[in-house]
Amino acid sequence: MSSPQTAAITAVHGWLPPDILSNADLEKMVDTNDEWIRTRTGISERRILKDPEKATSDMVAKVIEGLCEQRGMKATDIDLVIVATVTPDMFFPSTAQLACHKAGASNAWGFDLSAACSGFLYALRTGGQFISNGTHKKVVVVGSDKMSSIVDYTDRTTCVLFGDGAAGVLLEADPTGETGIQDAILRSDGAGGEYLRMQGGGSLNPASAASIEAKMHYIEQDGRPVFKAAVTSMADVSYEIMERNGLTGDDISWLVPHQANLRIIDATANRMGVTRDKVMINIEKYGNTTAATIPLCLWEWQNRLTPGENLILSAFGGGFTWGSIWLKWAMSPKA
Numbered sequence: 001m002s003s004p005q006t007a008a009i010t011a012v013h014g015w016l017p018p019d020i021l022s023n024a025d026l027e028k029m030v031d032t033n034d035e036w037i038r039t040r041t042g043i044s045e046r047r048i049l050k051d052p053e054k055a056t057s058d059m060v061a062k063v064i065e066g067l068c069e070q071r072g073m074k075a076t077d078i079d080l081v082i083v084a085t086v087t088p089d090m091f092f093p094s095t096a097q098l099a100c101h102k103a104g105a106s107n108a109w110g111f112d113l114s115a116a117c118s119g120f121l122y123a124l125r126t127g128g129q130f131i132s133n134g135t136h137k138k139v140v141v142v143g144s145d146k147m148s149s150i151v152d153y154t155d156r157t158t159c160v161l162f163g164d165g166a167a168g169v170l171l172e173a174d175p176t177g178e179t180g181i182q183d184a185i186l187r188s189d190g191a192g193g194e195y196l197r198m199q200g201g202g203s204l205n206p207a208s209a210a211s212i213e214a215k216m217h218y219i220e221q222d223g224r225p226v227f228k229a230a231v232t233s234m235a236d237v238s239y240e241i242m243e244r245n246g247l248t249g250d251d252i253s254w255l256v257p258h259q260a261n262l263r264i265i266d267a268t269a270n271r272m273g274v275t276r277d278k279v280m281i282n283i284e285k286y287g288n289t290t291a292a293t294i295p296l297c298l299w300e301w302q303n304r305l306t307p308g309e310n311l312i313l314s315a316f317g318g319g320f321t322w323g324s325i326w327l328k329w330a331m332s333p334k335a
């Protein structure tokens with residue numbers, strides 16, 4: 001018989017590098033302007049991790065430390081750490097291992113998960129399974145990306161979009177099943193791979209003078225097909241998860257969308273029948289931080305959330321990957 005217990009979020013924490021890259025700064029670097037960026041994307045500024053000694057795992061370690069402080073637990077209490085990222089410190093060891101070492105989570109095992117902008121949802125679903133099946137007690141799921149390490153700051157079509165940041169959650173069991181993850185729909189279609197990718201450095205195109213010359217170590221994106229697929233798929237899957245659970249727009253307290261483009265967010269909210277005041281949006285401050293966008297929203301909004309509220313988390317990203325998770329919030333606002 002399957003267990004009724006669910007995986008509930010019992011702590012949430014984010015970390016953002018202090019340095020800001022504004023639209024005005026970008027105007028000095030490429031042929032763009034503040035007006036174009038704001039009207040086409042909704043972004044005003046983004047954070048950049050400038051310290052050359054720091055990487056994705058350092059941001060994950062900060063998140064783990066923050067989660068421990070909030071929950072009043074030790075890092076050694078954590079059983080598993082899953083890091084969603086497309087900017088691992090290196091191919092191996094995994095970012096999860098490096099971050100656990102830095103944060104002192106010496107009893108945890110862990111791994112990296114690559115699903116681009118849907119990474120946090122894939123990881124949340126995966127981590128949730130280890131809680132709901134009762135094999136693990138404390139699972140940390142973090143989305144962390146140092147996008148500035150793979151962005152070509154001479155390419156105006158991509159460099160205005162991305163920023164650096166990390167955020168994550170602690171998952172623990174709710175034995176009643178009344179809060180926590182209620183349902184998830186995750187999808188992928190590798191046919192979309194060619195429209196958003198980083199080709200260099202892997203086994204197909206190992207790093208070489210030629211791969212660098214061809215700029216394969218940077219993100220390349222064909223924005224229009226990605227935009228079209230994102231608008232339809234993210235809206236469809238968000239609607240589907242509501243429909244199959246008998247939820248209407250009025251039942252949803254918050255839509256927590258991936259922050260890639262304000263126009264994609266609006267299309268999703270419209271399809272769901274959710275009004276703008278119930279949509280978490282912070283894209284103007286951070287841009288697209290890839291796997292970190294959704295938990296960064298949860299972190300910033302946590303004091304406005306109350307137990308039992310219905311949240312729909314939705315994302316679309318490279319792969320293509322996309323999906324939606326319905327969860328019931330479990331935490332009380334901080335006093």
Ligand SMILES: CC(C)(COP(=O)(O)OP(=O)(O)OC[C@H]1O[C@@H](n2cnc3c(N)ncnc32)[C@H](O)[C@@H]1OP(=O)(O)O)[C@@H](O)C(=O)NCCC(=O)NCCS
Nearest residue numbers: 032033036040117156157160223224226227260261316317
């Ligand atoms: C990238 C994106 C913002 C571009 O917006 P768009 O409305 O599709 O714009 P287009 O690509 O059609 O370009 C329109 C024009 O603006 C120009 N342009 C592109 N980037 C520009 C910039 N930063 N500043 C000024 N002009 C720019 C283009 O060159 C093009 O000019 P042209 O008509 O002379 O060729 C949009 O396609 C998008 O958000 N795509 C999805 C991105 C995404 O979600 N990626 C992450 C996965 S979740």
